[in-house]
Amino acid sequence: MAVRLLAYEVADLCLGKPPLRSLSSSATVADALSALKSSDDSFISVWSCDHSGSLECECVCVGKVCMVDIICHLCRDENLSSPSLALKSPISVLLPEVKGSVRHVKPSSSLLEAIDLILEGAQNLVVPIKSGSTSNTRRKQLQKLSSSIAPTIHNGQEFCWLTQEDVIRFLFSSIGLFSQIATLSIDALGIISTEFFAVEYHRPASSAIKAISCSLLNQTSVAVVDEDGTLVGEISPFLLSCCDEKVAAAVMTLSAGDLMAYIDCGGLPEEVMKVVESRLKERNLKGMLNEFMISPCDGDISNSSYDEELPSPTTPLSRSGRYSRSSSHSARMLRQAEAIVCHPGSSLVAVMIQAITHRVNYVWVIEDDCSVVGIVTFANMLEVFRENLECMI
Structure with missing residues (x-):
């Protein structure tokens, strides 16, 4: 076989x-x-x-x-x-x-x-x-x-x-040949990468542009974390690619958390879009304003609106409850487009199933308190399979 x-x-x-x-x-x-x-x-x-x-x-x-x-x-x-x-x-x-x-x-x-x-x-x-x-x-x-x-x-x-993904799916179809590693934890296999991109929830989304570009190149994502390092969600290049070019205006004006919600929900309420427009005006980004704002706001927006806190469609919850560990080792963030997560003790085959099922090339690794440990990618998995295939030759 x-x-x-x-x-x-x-x-x-x-x-x-x-x-x-x-x-x-x-x-x-x-x-x-x-x-x-x-x-x-x-x-x-x-x-x-x-x-x-x-x-x-x-x-x-x-x-x-x-x-x-x-x-x-x-x-x-x-x-x-x-x-x-x-x-x-x-x-x-x-x-x-x-x-x-x-x-x-x-x-x-x-x-x-x-x-x-x-x-x-x-x-x-x-x-x-x-x-x-x-x-x-x-x-x-x-x-x-x-x-x-x-x-x-x-x-x-x-x-x-x-x-x-094609290669991982193909190897998964013959997972029985890799029984010696399939049930081992990702921690035991040493395939958890501690090098990943992250941005704090309230930081400007524009500060994550380079990270978004690099995560696209690496086929991963940008973790959105709170001030304690808890994983709130992610800015996923996969989901961002489903938007159009007008999202550039949101990237330049929203916080990382608000951009995350924008991407997940396919847009923001009209009142929030008005704030996006006002901030484009504040920064004198007339080209982006004229190019990407579909419906200009009627009348002038007072300068006081520039200093207002942007309404956030998502609010990070406490670590208890929402971020509690799932008994099935597949805890997920409760948002429309959920960050797929596992734990260090999750088996290789379980993590493969998560990634394949949700059509992502990576899975976030978190502790019980939802602090980010690292990330496991298809490339990490392929390193393990390559070593075992070598032994079959």
Whole structure:
């Protein structure tokens, strides 16, 4: 059985996966925004193609972009005064400076090779879809689509993503082969990472912009904690990617706790949005005000409103009650979009089930008093599986 597991190729993990949609590396941020809004995909792949000097062009996927990249771009100091101009920037400004988050692999690459690339830092593996060349009819149909949302076809070949989640799901389907580690606690396995991003509940959300960007790159999240280090919730790049670019105004004016509520609930009451507008006026961010405020407030807002405490849709509760440990070792924050948590004594298989069920690449680790211990990621889990697969060879 172990031999069969090791015999699987990357193509076996990609069966049924949809083809990538793509943008050219010569596109703009506005093109990326339009493509994301017209697609159900959270990420759009970015490709660089060299059509010079050869019969077939050399095409390489150089990265991926999502709405969070655009939001963080709009919140940069140099872009606050003119979001419309920032949207005209080349798409390259959204790509990370450190290369390697996206890697090409052959369909015949082994499962071990895929895991090794992920452990080296790859978030997504780009795999040719092993279904032969795209038919002429299919190609003509795709040519009729907008180029900003058309599936990627290079030299008659479509491609798909292979993600960390795909690999973890595949390994979970054979969890019986890993019985010696599956029931061990994450603490005993030493896979709890104490390096994570956090922001205090009442701190300005703008102070977490870099952390949000880095957590997106690391496929994690930003913990929102109170002054005692209790986990109140999170600012999740996954949920933030479901918003539109107008959330940039909320990032620049709300507290971390209020932004968390904004993301979870899909917006804030009208009176709170008026405060967002007043704070944009106070900071003289006219470009963001004109670009993102849908309904300007009628009349002038008195200066006294600038000093008022922003109404908070969520209020941190005491450690007793709401933050008490769940008897099932899967305690969760009681909010609409809940932070998924476990405890140091939770088993590897239990944490895998939590992450897979809730479609996240990480689980927060907390103590009984809800203070944050650390975080467990798919990459942490893959390190353990890689060691055990090595023993099977």
